[in-house]
Amino acid sequence: MSARDLFTLTNRHFKTSVGITAAIFVVTAIVGFIVLPFAQPWVQFANVWDAICSAAGVPQRSAAAAAQAQDKRLSEVVLTSHTLSRPNQEAIGRGATLAQRCAICHGPTGISRADSPNLAGQYAAVIYKELHDFRSGARTNAVMSPFATGLTDQEMGDLALYYAFLPRLPAYHPTPQLPKPNIVIYGAPMRGIAPCGSCHGSLDNKVGSPWLEGQSEAYMKAQLRAFAGGDRRNDISQQMRNIARAMTPQEIDEAAAYYASQPPDIVKAVD
């Protein structure tokens, strides 16, 4: 007895088993690739081949699905965990020079004295992305946008690395540390809100989420409201809009006040 006896048409078991398997395959294939596609009255196929291709999942562009024209600009930035992950001294130096024109608003040490956001020690990918969005118009602000329009990609990268390199200093007007509100600790599972720290740094950092500790309260409130109302829509895949929309006004106030009151070194633990 050997494989030769097994795989021959004289072997009854071979004939039957291969025959039955092939028959089942052919029948199911005919049903799955021809009968069922045509059984859907809402789809029109030019011919049988068209139906087969559709059922097989052959990639094709259908005219009907052409991208709808977008009335508002969305972010064009693609971030990966490797974006700007390798700082170098030269780039930081160039960034320091460029940053002089930002100092009036964002502070000479990257810590703002008004309600412009602090940038010192912010993740490089975040700064790069926000600048890019200001330039492309995905994010707009009458005060800030003009300063981004003239920047090249290279300059934005240099500025990002420079600010990321700066030490995280205490806020200009430190307030007493507030206890964590529930919306920050647990999020709100029923409304699809994950704990803020699972993206923003204290538990984990998801690429593109800024760290918030010590940031201006008025600024954060304004941003959360802008996300909720749809005035700010540069967050990729609506990551932050989905959250802000589901937050109550009170939760927005609590979260902003909490983060504003935190010393900036608190996130260092996970960096």
Next chain:
Amino acid sequence: MLANRKLVLAHFWLAFAVFGVALTLGAWQMFIRSPLGTWLSNPELYYRSLTAHGTVMGYVFPTLVAMGFGYAISESALEQRLVGVRWAWAGFWLIVGGSIMAMIPVALGRASVLYTFYPPLIGSPFYYVGVVLVVVGSWIWVALMSINLRVWKGANPGKPVPLAMFANVAGSYLWAWTAVGAALELLLQIIPVAVGLKATIDAGLARVFFSWTLHAIVYFWLVPTYIAYYAIVPRAIGGRVYSDTMARIAFILFLVVAMPIGMHHTFGDPQVGAGFKFVHSAFTALVALPTLLTVFTICASVEIAARLRGGHGLFGWMRALPWDNPMMLALAFSFVMLGFGGAGGLINMSYQLDSSIHNTQWITGHFHLIFGGAIVIMYFAIAYDLWPHLTGREFVDLRLIRTQLWLWFIGMIITTFPWHWVGILGMPRRMAYFDFADPAIAPQALSVTFSAIGGFTLLTSGILFLVILARGMRSPAVEAGAYRFSLAVHQPATVPLALNTHALWVALMIGLTITNYGYPILTLALTEGTSVPAVYVGAQ
């Protein structure tokens, strides 16, 4: 004749030790998700635990049981010393090393990707390499099973391969080919991204590869249980296997139709064509055949035992069964759970019904009932049956064993029935905690509490199981005799070539994989622009 007892014992002890740890994590997860526990301030801890629990329960524990049992079958059914003992130990140590390597990053929170890997989520490379080592260790076992059978055939030309060994080797081939899908996903897609060679990954293709493994792996888990049904239970209760041929056909069918049907796990995925989903569903329906065959054959075998013991009547014979025998009890519990679990499975495999329970707690309830219940209770039975032959000592307290089995059965029902129910109500799976104060899910609080209580019952039963095994190592010595498997009513003198070898069925299995997976994998692999940026766990 069990010459390499240490080898088998090492596999079983490691299997049950990691099972004990993962079980404790499972009970903790249950508690955290239920209204009894307080929410975690860091949900990441839940996913760490879930990754460890799923990886151990899904990959390490059943693989070790199948391997240990396989070595025992090879030596006792073939009555031949194991060939390649050193290789077997090498495989064992690969699994030990791989498990440790995988669990360290999980414990550190660097690989909370869940046992299904979830690309584009990417964890520490050590986790994936550890999983690969576990699989490689098990492939050594596959090779050894094949080699041992070949050696035996050389010495016994033309003789029917004993059923237990025939099934065991079928299971090992099924596993060898099943694991290829996840291995390809890990080696070609995930590990290059995890070590930083690439920053993007085709998540859709990865899911297709994973579905290749995900479905058939459950039949690999199932094979030791089915071997126990056929080869242990009838002997243990004083009966005979109703039909040796039916048994062989059941295992053969698992090889052919269990493998190329995994796309029912991608019903909701847009990257797979509907035609292929249909073909896979049709073959999925066929996989009910070997199970129905088995249920029929085993019921008939049990009836034979009952009638031999003087049972009579249309159903009256059931009273004559040896209900105080742990094997009988385990079989009955296993069948009940298989029945309910199988009914649930019919719902999962139906495209339209599946969409209402997809990714809900129904799924976790379902596989705990089938896997944790019907399958694992027979793993317990296998251990109880083999233990005296491995340790040379007998179990003195059968009552304790029965209590353990009862607790597992009751615990599993209490855990999984409400678990299914909240799934139908729409509760999503893989969530760290739920806000039961919200009126939308407040009514589910009671069901989830029951599940948690069932979970603690299971934990109790699991601990009891380990205690029984440990005490079994120190009880009075006995001469357990040679380890034997059930005989058939008509013990075959010759078996047709096709039912005595695996080649034809392996060829059909591979052929169907090519027809059912070839095109989807090729198009996804060759289409440009289907990759997305990886998301690194804990990276920043």
